[in-house]
Structure formats: C-alpha cells, structure tokens
Amino acid sequence: MKIPRLQKLGHGYWVTIGLLAAACAASSVLSVQYQLPARPSDPIPRTITLAFQDGRKTDAFLTPMARDELENFSNVFALTVSKRGGSGELKGAYELAPLFREILRVRLENAGLKVAAPGAKADAEFKFELKEFKLDFGDRKWTALIAYNALLLKDSSLLAQQVVNGSAERVKVIGKTDAEKVLGELLSDTINQMDLAALFKQAGL
Secondary structure (H helix, E strand, O other): OEEEEOOOOOHHHHHHHHHHHHHHHOOOEEEEEEEOOOOOOOOOOOEEEEEEEEOOOOOOOEOHHHHHHOOOOOOEEEEEEEOOOOOEEEEEEEOHHHHHHHHHHHHHHHOOOEEEOOOOOOOEEEEEEEEEEEEEEEOOEEEEEEEEEEEEEEOOEEEEEEEEEEEEEEEOOOOOHHHHHHHHHHHHHHHHHOOHHHHHHHHOO
C-alpha cells in the first residue's frame, strides 16, 4: 500500500507535504533519501516491465533491539529522491514493497529504460528479488543489511542475473536521524551498485 502519491500542483500538494513532514517528524515513519547515480553516457533504449518479489525468510524489518528504539514505527517510509547536483524530491509515503518499486522505477528510468505497466509489451521483465533487508541496533550503533537478486526474463526464461548484498552502520547520536541516514546510504549504494548495462549485455539485449 502506498500512502498517498503527491500531486504536483494545487492546494492538495501542500496539504500532503505538510502531512508528510509531520509524519516524518514523528517516530512512526522513517525518512529514506535515495541518491540517484549520474546518468550514463550510453542510455539503454529498451522497454521493460518491473516486478518486485519479497523473498525474505521473515518480513520483520526491525530486529527486536531496533524495535525497542523505534517502538512506534508503522512500517511506513517517506521517500525522497535526489539527483546529483540537485535538490531532493519528496515522492510520498510507502510501505516496503511500493518503496522498492518506486526506487527501482526511478533508477531504471535514470539509465534510459522505459518502464511499462505490468503485462504490457516489453523487451524483457526486470525482476527484483529481495532476499534480506534488516535494521539492527546494538552498542549504540545502527546496522542495516540488504541482499537482492536482479534478473532479466523473457517469457519467464532467465536471460541474466546479478546478486548484490551490502551493509552499512552508523553510531546513534540522537533520535532516529542516524537510522534514517544509514538506510539512505545503504539503499543508494547497493541499488546503484547494480550494473544495468552489463545485465542487458549478458541478456543479449
């Protein structure tokens, strides 16, 4: 479930901005800032559909220690997307699966790809399999972990695959700010680590 997508113009836009700002200030929502990489010099002129699969062994994002620190967390993330040399754009508030779909959409489009609606005609399906995504707290440090598979498929046949995993940690100074920073750093680093040009080359596309 996504809650709610921002409208670009009008009174409703500013009302939504205010509501999200208030929610982000509370402990129930975690703010995540995703930093896009620089646009490639050779964009990928292909059309894809996007699929997200949650393959984690448990759907608990917070460990018990992290839950104690963020006891009011509602499993909602406020996403801001930033471009290199530009300011951030607040996209909206998302639960986990829509959060990843939105991050992946902007990442893929930044590489020159056109993301079509599910079931639409496309050159391939880009499938993101989330294997691990966890936030832990201990010894006054936040530690975030992620592991995922990025796959290209055509008619359900696997064409290419990349496996990515990573971790990040940050000392807690005050409140939840450092937890949000470590999440933003981890997602930016690992999602941008995906080599889309190599993936499409391996797939012969």
